[in-house]
Amino acid sequence: MEEKSILFEQIRSSGCLSYIVGSKSEKVGVVIDPEIDKTEEYLGLARHFAIELIYAIDTHTHADHSSACKILRDRAGIKAVMHRASEAPYVDVGVDEGDIVRCGDIAVEVLHTPGHTEDSTCLVIGNRIFTGDTLLIGGCGRTDLPGGNAEKQYESLQRLMALGDHLRVYPAHDYRHAVSTLGDEKKSNPRLLAPSKEEFVNFMTNRNPPLPRKIQSALEWNRTPIQGTQRGGGEGI
Numbered sequence: 001m002e003e004k005s006i007l008f009e010q011i012r013s014s015g016c017l018s019y020i021v022g023s024k025s026e027k028v029g030v031v032i033d034p035e036i037d038k039t040e041e042y043l044g045l046a047r048h049f050a051i052e053l054i055y056a057i058d059t060h061t062h063a064d065h066s067s068a069c070k071i072l073r074d075r076a077g078i079k080a081v082m083h084r085a086s087e088a089p090y091v092d093v094g095v096d097e098g099d100i101v102r103c104g105d106i107a108v109e110v111l112h113t114p115g116h117t118e119d120s121t122c123l124v125i126g127n128r129i130f131t132g133d134t135l136l137i138g139g140c141g142r143t144d145l146p147g148g149n150a151e152k153q154y155e156s157l158q159r160l161m162a163l164g165d166h167l168r169v170y171p172a173h174d175y176r177h178a179v180s181t182l183g184d185e186k187k188s189n190p191r192l193l194a195p196s197k198e199e200f201v202n203f204m205t206n207r208n209p210p211l212p213r214k215i216q217s218a219l220e221w222n223r224t225p226i227q228g229t230q231r232g233g234g235e236g237i
């Protein structure tokens with residue numbers, strides 16, 4: 001789809017980044033990695049753009065913030081989308097490697113990129129790649145939290161190395177910058193330039209950063225349904 005027919009908005013909530021991608025002609029859109037405190041903002045942006053949000057997609061089970069997916073689902077009937085390995089009981093559409101989620105003329109291609117978590121995905125929409133916490137600008141997501149695996153993270157990053165340099169990288173956090181390209185990351189990201197799998201795994205398993213402040217409440221929220229609401233079907237697309 002043509003770039004000029006895309007509505008795109010990056011929404012910042014402290015260090016977390018979420019995104020709205022919409023279709024100007026078809027008046028529909030998706031929200032990626034929505035954060036609970038920004039629920040009103042997503043709905044307001046959808047009103048502003050005069051689009052209907054069809055899907056709320058989490059790139060993975062977040063351990064540092066509460067997802068807005070189940071609130072958006074409950075309040076606005078927006079379908080929650082996550083990888084099949086997700087434990088979230090409210091997922092309507094469970095996706096896997098190679099699946100394409102269609103929303104009007106927007107095609108969201110799913111790459112399964114485990115490592116940060118087992119259910120981690122990257123999403124390709126046109127010339128953008130939403131990398132969740134698989135690839136960050138100048139870094140990558142940690143691998144020591146539940147479901148993390150440094151070896152798988154290495155393999156997933158190697159997969160991204162094979163994709164086109166032109167892809168604009170939009171991560172779930174911006175500890176440094178808010179956007180980059182895959183070409184720039186291949187040249188300068190130390191995690192992508194690790195000389196060997198062994199060195200990468202060694203680095204990731206020895207760094208031991210402190211746990212996210214809200215890990216307990218975030219994981220509890222992100223893995224449970226809203227009381228009194230239906231569980232998602234979780235079936236594939």
Ligand SMILES: [Fe+2]
Pocket residue numbers: 060061062063064116133141
């Ligand atoms: Fe994460």
